[in-house]
Amino acid sequence: EVQLVQSGAEVKKPGESLRISCKGSGYSFTSYWISWVRQMPGKGLEWMGRIDPSDSYTNYSPSFQGHVTISADKSISTAYLQWSSLKASDTAMYYCARLAAAGTYISYYYYMDVWGKGTTVTVSS
């Protein structure tokens, strides 16, 4: 079974650092990009960025560039999302999602076919 297993809920104080994880299983981890998606309480979905685990190439939404870092360790099939200094406004649910590719070599497109269950991050003094 294809799964993305995310790390558990976190409660942190403003200014603290944090890294959450997303472990893939049941498929070739390096064959699919991984995205991170934020959902603030009671709000919609926001794409944060993605990583290609085969070479760790990343790109970010302009809204999140410079605020978070996405990384991956392909030896353990795990992607990460990290903050160096959390803010109260980082309080949210964070999902990782596998990006499946379709189309042809001329024009691929991507969609999020498998999702993790989410990691709740609460930042409060």
Next chain:
Amino acid sequence: EIVLTQSPGTLSLSPGERATLSCRASQSVSSSYLAWYQQKPGQAPRLLIYGASSRATGIPDRFSGSGSGTDFTLTISRLEPEDFAVYYCQQYGSSPPVFTFGPGTKVDIK
């Protein structure tokens, strides 16, 4: 940057009724690049439709997607109790890859 608008914001229907959800893009989108997701309370989103009209694995055929250009539609032919949820459309843009979600349409029980 392409902006997605979904309407209506909330759709109140009864089980057995037909649901028609709209997703409009601020500029033309390749139909291949449009996907739909369902999210129930307390759960992660689930892929329903990709490439505007292809159902994901395991998705019942009462769900269908259509559209092109700037206007896309998700149709649920006969609502089942488990279909009451929030539905998001999402657009993929290339070079570099970017993903944009619409604000969502909530389908609730009338």
